[in-house]
Amino acid sequence: MDWATLLRLPTTLLLVLAAVLALATLVQLVAVRQRLQGGRRLAASWRALLCLTCLALTLLLAGAGYALRGYRLLGEEAPVVEIDARILSPQRWDVTLNWPDGSTRQVQLAGDQWRIEAVVLKWKLPALLAGVPPLYRIDRLSGRYDDAAQEMNAPRTVIDFSENGRFDLLDLKKQYPRWLPEVDTVYGSGAFLPLVDQGHYTVSLMRTGALVARPDEATERRIGQPLGG
Structure with a gap:
């Protein structure tokens, strides 16, 4: 199966997007820590909000991808x-x-x-x-x-x-x-x-x-x- 066909599958696509957002969540988590250590609390708050948003989307996409197992x-x-x-x-x-x-x-x-x-x-x-x-x-x-x-x-x-x-x-x-x-x-x-x-x-x-x-x-x-x- 080639990549074009693979990426048309709903389960695979949703799980790939979930993995990307999970990586983005980790990046934002590191950014929050760096700004807290630098005393930049306001910037850290915005990064924390973005981190939570990415985490919520990650869980939503991963759950939908898991639910699609068995469908074709x-x-x-x-x-x-x-x-x-x-x-x-x-x-x-x-x-x-x-x-x-x-x-x-x-x-x-x-x-x-x-x-x-x-x-x-x-x-x-x-x-x-x-x-x-x-x-x-x-x-x-x-x-x-x-x-x-x-x-x-x-x-x-x-x-x-x-x-x-x-x-x-x-x-x-x-x-x-x-x-x-x-x-x-x-x-x-x-x-x-x-x-x-x-x-x-x-x-x-x-x-x-x-x-x-x-x-x-x-x-x-x-x-x-x-x-x-």
Whole structure:
């Protein structure tokens, strides 16, 4: 990854700015000490005020950067995950998720379909005009039954992708909405498709914030076949 791409990432940019302001805070702290030692109390007071301002901005940017962990930049259509399914028994599936960074995760789902959900963050007009893209974070994967009555009574499986106890931008927006005035809205988006044996699916997220799920050609043919065909 080149520097131009790296610096477009919100987390990296915010943490770099926080580091710069932290250095400025230290410089101002040294200046305050020098002026106090020289008996220049008024000048030291102004430097102390500037030091506190830099410190407050450092904490704000570092906190925002930390909260953005797990979110990714969203282009015109960003690849989210590839899903492979293998049947274990009727309405019981072994599912492998392959992420764009090369990592994988294997889970088991119950039902006739899989459903994936994401949390999407969109910015207000000034940020959009500046070209700042929306952000997203995968929230959960679950099994889904064709029959609504069975959905209410049959065993359900839900895989949570959030990290317990981790500070998150969504929590920050809920608790302190005035801290993030440029955030327009935070909402959920989901997509689901039928599960078939040896099925392969791709999931992407459009710039509008909509999740899109697509089967490959072989999987699409299996989905169209009657049961037992």
